[in-house]
Amino acid sequence: GVLALGGIAALIVFLVMAALGKTKGIGATDELWSHVYAEMFAVWMFAYLGLARAPRMLLEIWEGYGNNVPGLDFRLALSVAATIAASAIALWWGTRRGLSLRTIMAAVGLRRFVAMDIVWGVVCWSMGIALLIVGVMLAVVLSNIFGDGQMRANHPIQQMVEDSGATGLFLTYILACVCAPIGEELFFRGALYRNLRQSFGRWGAVGSVVIAMAVSSVLFAAIHPQGLIFIPVLASLAVAFCIMREWRGTINAPIVAHAINNAVVLTLNVLMLRG
Numbered sequence: 001g002v003l004a005l006g007g008i009a010a011l012i013v014f015l016v017m018a019a020l021g022k023t024k025g026i027g028a029t030d031e032l033w034s035h036v037y038a039e040m041f042a043v044w045m046f047a048y049l050g051l052a053r054a055p056r057m058l059l060e061i062w063e064g065y066g067n068n069v070p071g072l073d074f075r076l077a078l079s080v081a082a083t084i085a086a087s088a089i090a091l092w093w094g095t096r097r098g099l100s101l102r103t104i105m106a107a108v109g110l111r112r113f114v115a116m117d118i119v120w121g122v123v124c125w126s127m128g129i130a131l132l133i134v135g136v137m138l139a140v141v142l143s144n145i146f147g148d149g150q151m152r153a154n155h156p157i158q159q160m161v162e163d164s165g166a167t168g169l170f171l172t173y174i175l176a177c178v179c180a181p182i183g184e185e186l187f188f189r190g191a192l193y194r195n196l197r198q199s200f201g202r203w204g205a206v207g208s209v210v211i212a213m214a215v216s217s218v219l220f221a222a223i224h225p226q227g228l229i230f231i232p233v234l235a236s237l238a239v240a241f242c243i244m245r246e247w248r249g250t251i252n253a254p255i256v257a258h259a260i261n262n263a264v265v266l267t268l269n270v271l272m273l274r275g
Contacts, residue, residue, distance in 0.1 A: 007130030024249030108190025121256025135236030
């Protein structure tokens with residue numbers, strides 16, 4: 001309750017500052033390069049989804065030849081490596097298209113982390129909790145329309161939590177609380193959001209922000225395995241990450257907020273499934 005109230009207060013402050021032109025936005029950039037950030041996002045998405053499935057496919061082929069399948073720890077390690085590789089491939093693509101790594105990092109809003117990023121990350125997460133109320137209400141509506149009225153969030157990570165040992169659990173935390181927040185913020189709130197803001201610039205500042213937030217947030221929610229009904233829930237968190245991107249001009253705080261959220265959700269699953 002307190003966190004949600006704090007989030008509502010933060011949202012009000014953001015709206016006032018935005019109306020006064022005091023937010024930092026996405027910063028100045030050369031619009032001629034905007035398409036490269038869209039390309040980077042597409043490359044990352046293809047690599048992210050492809051490499052995430054590659055270990056499973058390879059292990060199924062390996063098992064098909066009568067070989068023993070490596071344990072869960074090995075598969076989790078492959079998933080961590082695949083997630084890192086997807087980001088590296090997309091960044092490499094940006095450099096191949098003529099941008100320096102320094103330029104890319106400045107454009108997507110990744111800066112050197114400082115202590116205040118943690119504070120802003122908590123503020124960002126509190127806004128996400130406040131917006132989550134709206135997301136849950138929309139999810140209930142979708143559940144009644146397309147389902148049986150019951151909201152069930154199934155995620156492969158729950159099976160990982162149940163089946164993994166200490167090493168596997170550690171790798172699960174690395175995957176969910178380090179790799180996913182950094183990679184997804186780099187390319188959703190970083191590359192894709194910047195491209196959308198610039199592409200719809202003719203709609204004005206408010207129009208481009210609303211469109212960029214809506215498109216990037218729904219797409220972010222859609223790639224997660226919880227299903228159609230939970231798209232509003234995940235999208236509401238993503239909107240909070242976008243708001244902080246606009247407010248502070250970086251993705252540092254959204255990365256922190258994303259990590260906090262995943263850590264809390266994962267820990268609750270650990271306590272419920274293994275406690």
